[in-house]
Amino acid sequence: MKTVLTQCKRIVVKVGSSLVTNQGAGLDLNALGNWARQIAALNASGHEVLLVSSGAIAEGMQRLGWRTRPTSVHELQAAAAVGQMGLVQAYESCFRKHDLHAAQVLLTHDDLANRERYLNARSTLTTLLGLRVIPIINENDTVVTDEIKFGDNDTLGALVTNLIDADALVILTDQDGLYTADPRKDASATLVQTAQAGDAQLESMAGGAGSAIGRGGMITKILAAKRAAHSGAHTVIASGHEPDVLLRLFDGTSIGTLLTAPTMSLAARKQWLAGHLQVSGKLVLDDGAINALRNAGKSLLPIGVKAVFGTFQRGAVVACVSEQGIDIARGLINYSAEEAQLIARHASSEIDSLLGYGGDAEIIHRDNLVLL
Secondary structure (H helix, E strand, O other): OHHHHOOOOEEEEEEOHHHHOOOOOOOOHHHHHHHHHHHHHHHHOOOEEEEEEOOHHHHHHHHHOOOOOOOOHHHHHHHHHHHHHHHHHHHHHHHHOOOOOEEEEEEOHHHHHOHHHHHHHHHHHHHHHHOOOEEEEEEOOOOOOOOOOOOOHHHHHHHHHHHOOOOEEEEEEOOOOOEOOOOOOOOOOOEOOEEEOOOHHHHHHOOOEOOOOOOOEHHHHHHHHHHHHHHOOEEEEEEOOOOOHHHHHOOOOOOOEEEEOOOOOOOHHHHHHHOOOOOOEEEEEOHHHHHHHHHHOOOEOHHHEEEEEEOOOOOOEEEEEOOOOOEEEEEEOOOOHHHHHHHOOOOHHHHHHHHOOOOOOOOEOHHHEEEO
16 A cells, blocks of 8 residues: 555545444544544645545434434435534534634535536635645535435545545545455455455445445445546545554555556546436447447447437436446437437438438547546
8 A cells, every 4th residue: 555545645535424423323523533633634744635524414313313314305404404513513623623624515416417516616625725724525415305416425525536636535434444245244254455446346245335324335435436546546445443544544554445546547527427426318329339439439429329218408418328238438418319319220421311400420429428
């Protein structure tokens, strides 16, 4: 780890609900103070640190006397509204002890799906870092709906990592890291110390959600690492109970599981495309089109599209999938859903006659397409 993490300057740290609230018993002020101390030390040594913190809903549940996580969206939003007050106040108090200001930043997927708002969020966060303010980032649970919610703060942490071109994402959890199997069920399971983010074997090792307090699980952390790698960021999954975990990680100590990013990262515009969790439509591609995209760097032509699903307009972000439903790419489409259905399975030379007017030869140009 020493040759990788010691060179990282901009860091996103994500802490889970079980750590922040001591398994739902209420805010763990000692833990928050401990992370604030470590982040302050990193800040003093020249690092830029952003904190993605879960815990608002869990803290709200505790304040409202709820023992089980509600299923009603409005009750979840109410719990978040109550809990967010205590969460941010606690962090501000902890960082003030180190002469640092904290800033609350609440995001929805809609903020990052809209290109203009995406750039505004990026500018705000980089400005805060320039002012030596610690951004405390959370999903805006008080307004989210099923259509715009991230679903877990591991994903949010990865999207923020891409958003501000961070060098590393640290996911602190109540587990030691990724194991080859569930250590609670398999005594032979061993800790995966290092691997490449995006390795398909990692997903098979990860299980489901591990806490009744939070929404994530090891699988969301593995997928977050894969997403963070789009911008060239490395990811560490480690125990938040480990003494001085942040200081030791960036001093070169091997802790938890390190998932390294490939040396090449996506251009900023393609990072934004890859970060879309919700899309307006879906194109089913034949094998020839998939090969052209993956192996020849080609644009997507209408003739390679077997089916079109969804309702969308020109310029929307759509998913490209195989006939088996496997995600292949995301892209900005040059046609509406109705137009795409008319020209699918046809040569580009037929577009004029099919639509009655001229159009782009490509249904998605390669400059507006990112492979997954």
